Amino acid sequence: NLAGGASRDEGVPYALNAMAIGSSKDIKNVVVQEWLRDSFTSSQKTPSKNVPDSLMPGLTAKSISRKFKKAMSLQRNLKPIPGLDSDAVEAEWQLPYEVDGQQQAEIAALLSRDARWDFNVWALHQATGGRELETLAGRFLHEWGCVKEFRIETEVLNGWLSFVDEMYGDVAFHNSTHATDVLQAVHCCLKTGGLSKMLKPLERFAFLISAIVHDLGHDAMSNNFHKNSVSERSLLYNDQSTQEMFHCATFFAAMVQNPEINILKNLSVEEFRDFRALVIRLLLQTDMSSHFSALKDFKALQAALGTEAEKWEGHGACLMAMVLHACDISAQARPRSLAIGWAERVHMEFFAQGDREALLQLPISPLCDRTTTDVTSSQIGFIEFIVAPIWQAISVLIPDLSDEVTTNLQENLRFWKSDAAKKFFGKGFLSRPAAAS
Numbered sequence: 001n002l003a004g005g006a007s008r009d010e011g012v013p014y015a016l017n018a019m020a021i022g023s024s025k026d027i028k029n030v031v032v033q034e035w036l037r038d039s040f041t042s043s044q045k046t047p048s049k050n051v052p053d054s055l056m057p058g059l060t061a062k063s064i065s066r067k068f069k070k071a072m073s074l075q076r077n078l079k080p081i082p083g084l085d086s087d088a089v090e091a092e093w094q095l096p097y098e099v100d101g102q103q104q105a106e107i108a109a110l111l112s113r114d115a116r117w118d119f120n121v122w123a124l125h126q127a128t129g130g131r132e133l134e135t136l137a138g139r140f141l142h143e144w145g146c147v148k149e150f151r152i153e154t155e156v157l158n159g160w161l162s163f164v165d166e167m168y169g170d171v172a173f174h175n176s177t178h179a180t181d182v183l184q185a186v187h188c189c190l191k192t193g194g195l196s197k198m199l200k201p202l203e204r205f206a207f208l209i210s211a212i213v214h215d216l217g218h219d220a221m222s223n224n225f226h227k228n229s230v231s232e233r234s235l236l237y238n239d240q241s242t243q244e245m246f247h248c249a250t251f252f253a254a255m256v257q258n259p260e261i262n263i264l265k266n267l268s269v270e271e272f273r274d275f276r277a278l279v280i281r282l283l284l285q286t287d288m289s290s291h292f293s294a295l296k297d298f299k300a301l302q303a304a305l306g307t308e309a310e311k312w313e314g315h316g317a318c319l320m321a322m323v324l325h326a327c328d329i330s331a332q333a334r335p336r337s338l339a340i341g342w343a344e345r346v347h348m349e350f351f352a353q354g355d356r357e358a359l360l361q362l363p364i365s366p367l368c369d370r371t372t373t374d375v376t377s378s379q380i381g382f383i384e385f386i387v388a389p390i391w392q393a394i395s396v397l398i399p400d401l402s403d404e405v406t407t408n409l410q411e412n413l414r415f416w417k418s419d420a421a422k423k424f425f426g427k428g429f430l431s432r433p434a435a436a437s
Contacts (some may be wrong), residue, residue, distance in 0.1 A: 032374065034366040034379045038224060039288045045214050056114040064250065068258045071162040093142040096134055096158040103127060111139065114184060115191045117404050118335050121181045133168070133176040133183070136163040137212050140187050144196075146205040151251070151266035160261040163254060169218050172348035174218035180210075181342075183211040187325035193398030195323065198309040202271060203316040206278035209251075210324055213279075214286050220349045221356070223287070228362050241287040250282040252276070278317055285321040286328050291386065298322045299393055307396055326390045333391055333405045334410050339412045343425075347375055375425040379416040383409055 168176035226234040237245040255262040331342035354368030395402035
């Protein structure tokens with residue numbers, strides 16, 4: 001059994017309870033215990049040092065405007081070519097950028113596997129020249145009928161996709177490739193896992209869009225960092241799900257400020273109201289601190305409703321929020337080569353945050369100290385206490401994916417416990433290029 005035992009406290013495993021820190025036999029590394037507790041529960045340590053006098057800058061309306069203008073400039077310089085033939089994708093879909101015949105063939109080969117759990121998003125990144133998010137997002141929105149059902153104009157959609165891609169920063173982990181990976185996982189759950197039959201068209205639309213924008217404008221810093229540094233984002237959102245609030249607000253604000261990319265402009269008042277409520281719900285639940293309480297509620301609902309699709313009618317938001325969260329943290333449920341690459345990247349971000357915290361004279365967050373962090377222990381704890389339990393909970397609703405996900409988790413867990421992992425992720429591993437890129 002990969003899952004850790006749960007306590008009565010909002011479903012939080014005892015090993016992560018504050019009383020167990022430093023004494024649990026389940027997790028021997030105290031720093032890993034603190035990271036899991038601080039990241040995936042609402043219990044967080046208070047900074048022991050004064051916050052800096054200067055505020056960390058946030059993304060302003062002017063920044064959104066600059067990103068929009070750059071995206072529109074790039075869009076005007078591109079000439080779409082006929083889309084790739086596929087029975088699953090509506091005939092009018094086109095790649096929103098120019099490619100030659102060899103690139104088109106390579107992209108087509110990759111997209112033929114876009115509903116497989118072992119899909120290699122980094123190969124698509126290479127083939128598309130870094131436009132993997134625009135490629136899969138446009139394709140899936142057509143395939144699931146969202147473009148036709150909700151009357152999205154091609155030029156508006158392409159402009160919006162270009163803007164979204166531009167909004168994702170050049171950071172190690174929370175970038176457009178990660179957003180593409182999460183989007184593909186959602187698509188896989190809908191199509192291969194059969195989840196689509198449990199959702200209405202507007203729900204599927206909100207589900208896909210939420211996956212696309214779930215880390216929009218992420219600055220590679222955690223919510224705790226923003227809180228402890230008293231950043232502009234933390235002040236704006238009062239330390240409440242700071243990053244998630246920001247991603248959601250940026251998504252909607254950008255379309256208000258720039259009607260040219262408003263993909264929602266043809267929704268009815270009722271459709272927009274329901275769509276907005278769904279996206280807000282889904283994005284806010286990607287806040288890792290709500291993990292255990294949300295999982296506990298989902299398990300209770302699942303026990304009451306069972307697995308029949310019709311019984312889940314009216315509970316689509318809860319279902320999608322849990323699956324989106326699972327897809328967001330699914331890197332270690334992917335094949336080993338991909339899992340290792342994502343682990344490298346997330347720790348690169350952690351260490352960059354730790355460097356910044358040291359510069360600002362803030363306490364260095366758990367797993368963010370590049371001189372002391374045990375990467376292998378962190379991944380073991382992450383799989384056993386976070387990833388495995390959530391995928392076990394949703395697997396009964398997507399049985400066609402459960403065996404592959406479980407096998408990957410078990411194989412990756414064995415790797416992280418091996419001497420090979422300890423050797424590879426020893427001191428100096430950041431000097432090597434990321435394996436999956």
